[in-house]
Amino acid sequence: MTSIETKQQLTKEYSGVKYILTSSMRAKLLLAVYEIPKNLDDLRRDLKKPSATILHGLKELESINLVRKVHKCYELTSNGYLLTTNMIKLIENWYSLGKSETFWDNHDLSDIPEEIIKNIYLLKDAKYINSTTSDLSISFNEYIKLISKAQELQIILPIYSENHFKHIIDLLKEGRLRKLNLYVSEEIYNSIDENETFKKELLENNKVKTTIINKTLKVFLTCSDKFVSLTLFFKDGHYDDSQILIGKDENAIKWGHLLLDYTKNKLEDMNG
Missing domain, CATH: 3.30.870.10 (Endonuclease Chain A)
Incomplete structure (x- = not known):
């Protein structure tokens, strides 16, 4: 991959990650269901937020095909999984660079x-x-x-x-x-x-x-x-x-x- 192609890919990935990071609720929701699907009660208990706030965030994520609801549980779509993985990498990269x-x-x-x-x-x-x-x-x-x-x-x-x-x-x-x-x-x-x-x-x-x-x-x-x-x-x-x-x-x-x-x-x- 050329340097230009790499930068274009990074710009595209950053745009998606930026949308998530500008809302702590969107980011926390993606991280909450990253490993396993969870229902509304699970999310309310994990995030310590009211149902209305959580449902609003989930609706936003569903509208851009990052989260879907299956049998009363919320899980990441393929796009959601890839974007959340990149978000985690970005956060850990910041941590690694800052630490050293x-x-x-x-x-x-x-x-x-x-x-x-x-x-x-x-x-x-x-x-x-x-x-x-x-x-x-x-x-x-x-x-x-x-x-x-x-x-x-x-x-x-x-x-x-x-x-x-x-x-x-x-x-x-x-x-x-x-x-x-x-x-x-x-x-x-x-x-x-x-x-x-x-x-x-x-x-x-x-x-x-x-x-x-x-x-x-x-x-x-x-x-x-x-x-x-x-x-x-x-x-x-x-x-x-x-x-x-x-x-x-x-x-x-x-x-x-x-x-x-x-x-x-x-x-x-x-x-x-």
């Missing part, structure tokens, strides 16, 4: 595609960690602690960092890390190749698969089946090692793999 506002605000997001940004609500429970002037290594230490417990890792690595490589090699030697997929630019690959230790322990290690990406990415993404971590670049092009986003819940891991799969698919496209 500094992280998203300060960084270059150009290598995260719009369709992945749209799913940022999946990171609503991710933890934002920021180093301090008194301890600049907080984020890095959290990352090392994280990967030290993983048996398999997939890493989009946009920087050449001897500190990262040394810790990864230690994990490989100790047998804690059993499989590593590295995605690096040609420049970083060549730099690894020029270092005899790194070449032997990474490029010539049968536990490690290294794939060259034909562009310089501005995303440092690490995925396992237990967590996802993300660090980014400042908008001026410099890598920021002071802030990291870590997610350990199912949704965050899903988001990480969406971005990883997108990058891998783009890589396959570039390589024909």
Whole structure:
């Protein structure tokens, strides 16, 4: 989907969601019947509103084919379900962005595609960690602690960092890390190749698969089946090692793999 098509779709979705969000009653009614149909008594008890107010809201929703009445119960139509799902995503996206506002605000997001940004609500429970002037290594230490417990890792690595490589090699030697997929630019690959230790322990290690990406990415993404971590670049092009986003819940891991799969698919496209 092109950027223009994406924006057109977002505009269309926003118009529908905006109509709902301008009325708290309409929004609450859709959310109330999102999972299961409910009758008027159920809705009156859930929303603590009089029947007249609820029926007025239901009539509005029925008139635009978002809700229908079936056997004295109100349920979402297909359109209603899709719109309510988008509304929930929008609210959760706002929450996710607000929770880690500094992280998203300060960084270059150009290598995260719009369709992945749209799913940022999946990171609503991710933890934002920021180093301090008194301890600049907080984020890095959290990352090392994280990967030290993983048996398999997939890493989009946009920087050449001897500190990262040394810790990864230690994990490989100790047998804690059993499989590593590295995605690096040609420049970083060549730099690894020029270092005899790194070449032997990474490029010539049968536990490690290294794939060259034909562009310089501005995303440092690490995925396992237990967590996802993300660090980014400042908008001026410099890598920021002071802030990291870590997610350990199912949704965050899903988001990480969406971005990883997108990058891998783009890589396959570039390589024909």
